[in-house]
Structures are given as C-alpha cells and as structure tokens.
Amino acid sequence: MRGSIYRACTCRDDSGKVIGTGCPRMASTRHGAWGFVVRIASTSGRRQLRRSGFTRRTEAEAALTLVHRLIEVADGDPTGADRIGDLIFAATRNGGALPSFDEVRRRYSRGQVLVDTTTVADWLATWLADKARSDTRPGTVRGYAQHVRDYLSPHHGDLRLAHLRPSHVSDMLAAIRPDRRHSAATVQRVRATLRSALADAVRHELVTFNAAAHASVPTAPRPEVRPLEPEQIGHLLDVAGTDRMGALIELAVLTGLRRGELLGLRWSDVDLERSVVHVRQQVTQDVANLEPCASCGRAHRGLRFSLPKTRSSEARVDLDARAVGALMAHRLQQDLERTGWGAEYADHGLVFAREDGDPYDRPW
Secondary structure (H helix, E strand, O other), rough: OOOEEEEEEEOOOOOOOEEEHHHHHHHHHOOOEEEEEEEEEEOOOOEEEEEEEEEHHHHHHHHHHHHHHHHOOOOOHHHHHHHHHHHHHHHHHHHOOOOHHHHHHHHHHHHOOOOOOOOOOHHHHHHHHHHHHHOOOOOHHHHHHHHHHHHHHOOOOOOOHHHHHHHHHHHHHHHHOOOOOOOOHHHHHHHHHHHHHHHHHHHOOOOOOHHHHHHOOOOOOOOOOOOHHHHEEEEEEHOOOOOOHHHHHHHHHOOOOOOOOHHHHHHHHHEOOOOOEEEEOOOEOOOOOOEOOOOOEOOOEEEEEOOOHHHHHEEEEOHHHHHHHHHHHHHHHHHHEEEEEEEEOOOOOOOOOOOOOOOOOOOO
C-alpha cells in the first residue's frame, strides 16, 4: 500500500469529457488541484481510495501519510486493518474528512466499534428504555417519550448519531417554533430532552460532543403569573366547602402544596395540635406500576407512592386556623366512610383518599 500523488484539473474538451492530467493549462503550477490515490483493505476486499482538491502537493502528501498511519494502528492485524479501511471509506464518503488518528487509535485500542451505524432514533429508543429502568420519575419518562415520538425521531431519526450536528438540531427547533401550538418553552424542553440523551451518548463514547448543547434555540419568556384576587379565593373556598374533597382544595390554596404532595399526605404526617404538616411522600402517575402496595398488597395501576420531587419539598408547612378546621371536618367525614365500608375499607393512612380508602391518582 504505497499510493501515488497526482495533479489534475476538471477542464473538459469539446465533447464534454474531462481532460484531467492532459490539459495543456497544466503547465501552470496554479492550474488544477493535487490529489492522491491508494488501494487499501476493507471487509469487502481491497478498494481504491481517491482524494483530490488539495491546493498544494504537501497537503495531498500529508493526507496520504495519514491514511498509512491509520492503517498502521491495526499493527499488522488483517482483520483490524479491514475495520479501519471500512472506517476510512465511510468517513470520506460524499467528500467527508479523513478520521482523526488519535480518535481511531483510542477507539481501536478499547475494542470499540469503528463504523457506528446507530441512528438518532436507535439511540433515543435505547436511552428511553434505560431511563424507564432507572429511578427517573415515570412522569419525566413519559415527557421524554412524547418529545422523542412527536419531535426528535420524525425530524432526524434516520440520521446517523455520529453525523448529528448543531445545525441539524437548530433546524429542527426552528421547524417546531413557527407552529402556533408550540410555545418557546416547549421548544426549550424538547431541546433539553435531546441534550440529556446526547450527554449519555457522550458518556458511552458513541459521540464525541453534544450537538444539542451548541444548538441555537429561541428564548422562552417566563409566563406572567396572575394570582387570584382575595375575592376570587374567598368564592373558590366557599364553593369548595360543599364538595367531598373541599378540604384538599382549601389546603392547596392555603399552603401551595402540589397535587401529588396532597394526595400522598398521610395522617401520620399531620399534627393538628401544632397546626403543621410534614411532606414526606407524594403520589406520581405511573401506568406501568406493578409493585405491590405496602399497605394493601395490591398494585395500584396508574400511580405509585414516591419521595417528594425535591429536597426542598420535604418541608414543614404551617397551617392556619381555617386549614386546621377543614382537616378536622374532613377527618370526621372519612371516619364515617371507613365505618360504612367496614372490613372492605383499604386503609392507606391517607388524608385524601377514595371512599374505600384507596389512593387517588388525581381527585378530579
């Protein structure tokens, strides 16, 4: 495998045929371009590699030398040389650059795949499956899956993962934004999903950089929050007082607790004498949950009990007199329901539960 250096041009004769090295203008050193041709091994046999377009002879010589150095990484192993040859042909297809010597040496020494045909869709599917098996919250995984299904895979799913560039990501985000159904915040979240997936791809050494981290994205202005006026709050609480779950609404308004935190609240976490509650668990949606419940032994499809969303959520929340009164009345009502159900009452110790004691995934 020696190879040769040549200089040629793209001039054509009267019939339209490329003249090449026979062009009379080649007498001028400024005419034409330099290139090299060499035959290298691959898994499909020895093939000719031709590269041209170099301004100087030294550039063509340096490129040919790099090809020799890349093959030498295999250190005489024919199988390894074939794999590196495949990589060179794959990298230079459609005018691409020769692969980095240091990168090829690193990946070859570790026994990694040199020509990776993994597509963006392939990796996203693998990444989602890993997330589902991890301790990532089910709701978060559902959000990831929706972004992959509706945005990421349709736009660039067929693209090789190694070929994904910031421009691809920017184009995708720009295509989403003009649709009036999508806010700038949605675009930001889609980009965050891809950025997380690519960060794991970098850690697995499937790619060398995170394309989503360098993509341009539209800014997401913070939406204006319009809190209820005192009169509106009073009307809401008056109406809620007639509902079976009125105490939940009052506690939500008066404490600001999240829905999942309210549905996971247990009487053991409530101290009515000291007018305080402690948030120690929450209810999250999980349609695939098959784990037996610690209280009743049954699996609650659609939900699970979990720790609060953040450490700051695990907090002491003070109650005012109205909230304490609402909880006391609610407890009396719940005691009546427990008596009515008798032995069939599934006591989970929850403050807000169904009439039979089972937890809610959502109260309305």
